[in-house]
């Protein structure tokens with residue numbers, strides 16, 4: 001049998017593509033060497049958010065006094081918390097299996113290798129079998145990057161995000177190398193459970209790619225709460241659980257913790273693709289055009305492997321676009337990379353979409369800012385917090401270029417801002433939208 005589409009990798013890109021193509025009656029074979037759901041469901045977004053939810057419950061209980069609640073004997077059972085995380089993962093993985101359970105979709109367990117490719121056939125081996133398909137979609141994802149720092153390899157004190165999620169106990173203390181998204185979410189988790197945390201970040205600030213005014217609010221709050229944040233500081237070497245770092249002024253620091261979490265980015269997984277002669281890729285990932293096509297005619301790629309924006313929701317949208325390109329759907333689909341929302345699940349959450357002030361430096365624009373306290377619901381539910389909502393408006397076209405927020409639960413309504421940016425709505429058009437009252441989302445109306 002010759003399949004219409006072979007997909008390597010069963011994460012958000014792979015399973016979305018398989019569901020999309022098979023729903024349209026095309027025969028699909030999907031290969032997954034671990035568990036369906038990929039990094040996001042098994043060792044990324046979902047387990048992290050499940051643990052963070054428990055951490056937030058505990059934090060809220062221990063800080064309930066400000067809402068007039070006396071909770072005197074609050075404790076937690078981390079083993080139970082870790083077990084619940086696994087239950088959530090199992091449930092969602094079962095949901096993916098269910099989604100792919102149709103006559104047109106074959107799921108094969110094992111590591112797949114490309115054997116050969118011509119312009120009309122790709123041959124893939126998995127276990128003892130070979131499979132033929134007209135098209136190939138590479139969705140092999142990314143892995144935690146292990147930096148070439150002395151003492152990181154084969155060090156039992158070192159964790160990456162996968163080992164941190166697998167642990168059934170909390171560390172006594174934690175040093176986090178890399179104050180990016182993963183680093184700051186784990187800093188939140190451990191801090192809320194009472195673990196002393198130090199974050200070491202090479203750049204002048206944590207979360208360097210986000211709006212820096214928003215990040216400052218988080219940093220100030222975290223430092224006041226006792227998280228040690230060392231920026232412009234580079235880790236030079238590790239010796240078991242001892243870290244030697246150097247500040248930009250040349251000062252050498254020696255720090256110690258039970259575990260050291262390395263979260264300095266991820267790298268694309270290119271193994272198994274060696275037979276794709278001439279496939280163009282860089283260190284960041286496989287090169288693709290706007291239809292997710294590689295330079296080889298019947299080979300497409302989607303998700304982290306493309307190195308564009310390593311987010312699960314980008315991966316699934318890329319997969320939809322790739323399948324629709326293969327099917328030659330009209331009108332041709334594209335991804336609006338200018339309107340990808342992103343969330344950092346710190347406490348408070350950060351959510352943003354569109355251009356930052358740094359990005360928009362060459363576009364004449366107006367910056368509007370407003371504390372979240374302009375929303376009544378925010379004031380009711382966020383004692384002693386101010387939050388911030390920032391909107392960038394194109395001065396010439398009066399359209400929304402970007403929105404950046406800090407304050408709970410901004411992750412839940414950033415999609416409304418994504419609509420505005422994606423559709424190129426003007427401020428006057430946005431003003432015609434009615435927001436429910438009282439909700440924190442009303443801040444997006446107030447700021448117009």
Ligand code: NAD
Pocket residue numbers: 045147177178179180181182183185200201202203206207208233234235263264265266309310311342343344345
């Ligand atoms: P990242 O690129 O977001 O952050 C890595 C940080 O490590 C950077 O700030 C970098 O300056 C710093 N760094 C690098 N080398 C260093 C060194 N030697 N010493 C100190 N600091 C150093 O990468 P990440 O946090 O590992 O996340 C990986 C990917 O996963 C990202 O693309 C991220 O967007 C994605 N992710 C997203 C979410 C979410 O959407 N909520 C959650 C987790 C991960």
